[in-house]
Amino acid sequence: MSIPTAAERAIRRQIARHGAITFSEYMARALYGPGGYYSRHNAGADYYTSPQVHPAFGALLTVHLFHLWTLLDRPRPFTILEPGAGNGLLCGDILATAAYLPDGFHEAVRYIACDLRAMSGRERGEAQTHRIVADALRLPLRGGIGCVISNELLDALPVHRVRMESSNLRELYVDVESDVADGYEGQLVERVREPSTPLLERRLVELGIELSEGQTAEICLLLEDWALSVASVLDRGFALTIDYGRSAVDLYDPGQRPHGTLVTYRAHRQTDSPLEETGRQDITAQVDFTSAQSAGERAGLITVGNVAQGAYLSRLGLQALRRNHSPPDQPASGWITLPVGPNGLPPDSLPEPVIPSSDDGRDWLTGLTHLARPGGLGDFRVLVQAKGVPTEPATAALHWLDGQPASHGYSPAELAAMIPACVLRLGPEHFRFG
Numbered sequence: 138m139s140i141p142t143a144a145e146r147a148i149r150r151q152i153a154r155h156g157a158i159t160f161s162e163y164m165a166r167a168l169y170g171p172g173g174y175y176s177r178h179n180a181g182a183d184y185y186t187s188p189q190v191h192p193a194f195g196a197l198l199t200v201h202l203f204h205l206w207t208l209l210d211r212p213r214p215f216t217i218l219e220p221g222a223g224n225g226l227l228c229g230d231i232l233a234t235a236a237y238l239p240d241g242f243h244e245a246v247r248y249i250a251c252d253l254r255a256m257s258g259r260e261r262g263e264a265q266t267h268r269i270v271a272d273a274l275r276l277p278l279r280g281g282i283g284c285v286i287s288n289e290l291l292d293a294l295p296v297h298r299v300r301m302e303s304s305n306l307r308e309l310y311v312d313v314e315s316d317v318a319d320g321y322e323g324q325l326v327e328r329v330r331e332p333s334t335p336l337l338e339r340r341l342v343e344l345g346i347e348l349s350e351g352q353t354a355e356i357c358l359l360l361e362d363w364a365l366s367v368a369s370v371l372d373r374g375f376a377l378t379i380d381y382g383r384s385a386v387d388l389y390d391p392g393q394r395p396h397g398t399l400v401t402y403r404a405h406r407q408t409d410s411p412l413e414e415t416g417r418q419d420i421t422a423q424v425d426f427t428s429a430q431s432a433g434e435r436a437g438l439i440t441v442g443n444v445a446q447g448a449y450l451s452r453l454g455l456q457a458l459r460r461n462h463s464p465p466d467q468p469a470s471g472w473i474t475l476p477v478g479p480n481g482l483p484p485d486s487l488p489e490p491v492i493p494s495s496d497d498g499r500d501w502l503t504g505l506t507h508l509a510r511p512g513g514l515g516d517f518r519v520l521v522q523a524k525g526v527p528t529e530p531a532t533a534a535l536h537w538l539d540g541q542p543a544s545h546g547y548s549p550a551e552l553a554a555m556i557p558a559c560v561l562r563l564g565p566e567h568f569r570f571g
């Protein structure tokens with residue numbers, strides 16, 4: 138048995154003083170409390186996200202951001218706010234790509250990367266980035282014109298766990314095992330009790346979901362706060378929310394997911410033991426996108442659409458990137474072709490030359506493929522919402538990806554073709570699939 142972390146000790150003290158806590162409170166403390174998982178310097182080493190898999194993810198998102206900027210009549214500044222920005226990888230990729238897109242887009246961008254903790258990581262695009270330590274559920278900004286973008290933030294929000302027992306909705310709590318010999322500290326255990334709040338039952342009623350006998354499920358009540366927070370930041374603009382999750386009907390399907398979707402990760406392995414290794418492992422649950430969407434609508438965010446990441450990236454030009462930058466086309470010596478910036482001049486900071494090895498080439502293609510792989514990242518959802526934007530430009534946010542012409546005159550593939558190889562290189566921060 139390993140030594141309890143500061144997070145686990147704090148949880149035990151809390152339970153000793155006030156009795157069992159809801160799973161949601163346990164998860165909040167285990168992930169974000171003092172000594173919690175996300176306060177550790179190597180948080181993120183246990184999972185990989187799309188920006189960690191390949192820079193093409195951020196590059197293609199930038200193609201979409203360019204289009205959204207034009208739909209908002211090219212505001213200056215065009216604020217990109219990224220809550221849950223983690224190590225800032227996505228921010229770096231977006232700013233690096235923006236430098237090669239036309240019409241002065243790069244100069245218009247103001248990027249605000251926000252997380253609960255101070256971030257360390259790659260510093261690409263530092264000059265244009267403001268980093269703030271803030272809670273995404275209470276963003277301290279108002280009146281922005283631009284885009285709120287988040288990747289894998291919602292799945293990290295604490296969830297309540299409920300179970301249907303004898304036709305009654307019950308909630309799972311976390312307690313300390315009491316029936317133990319003197320001097321031995323009991324294990325953290327699950328207790329099933331009355332729901333801590335009627336909001337849990339209300340959520341299921343609103344969704345028209347009836348859990349089956351014995352079914353366990355997660356409910357994230359913080360989606361309301363998240364939607365209000367996003368809506369209050371944006372005067373006019375879009376929200377792109379990317380995460381793994383499903384519609385409520387699918388998520389709460391008793392045949393498919395009788396035990397819910399809560400999982401834990403340690404060292405890239407799914408461990409599924411949320412009450413063990415408290416503070417040392419990641420805990421996450423799939424996002425209920427039906428509730429995320431309706432919470433957004435109540436907060437004033439129009440739902441533009443919800444598409445699978447694989448289809449989204451493909452329509453944004455994933456194939457064009459694969460065609461233009463496949464390893465055989467990459468220079469085989471230490472020389473690289475200098476990328477030309479938007480004014481026909483090389484960008485200010487030139488990348489270091491690299492000699493791509495065949496391993497790099499394989500990793501590059503594998504990573505790119507993973508971004509859109511069905512059954513993996515390709516099944517993630519991309520929820521697009523708008524605020525303060527008339528219906529026509531709002532719907533054009535996604536119609537352009539299906540071939541509708543845009544006032545700027547570019548297709549997604551034409552913009553993707555402007556992204557140079559140096560922006561798409563894998564670095565030490567990228568995950569290698571081996």
Ligand SMILES: C[S@@+](CC[C@H](N)C(=O)[O-])C[C@H]1O[C@@H](n2cnc3c(N)ncnc32)[C@H](O)[C@@H]1O
Nearest residue numbers: 175186221222223252253272273274288289293
């Ligand atoms: C799974 S990581 C994703 C990081 C990054 N977006 C990526 O794609 O690599 C979730 C991130 O959300 C942050 N986070 C969780 N809850 C948050 C909140 N309420 N406000 C701001 N950041 C939060 C965590 O600190 C962590 O950096």
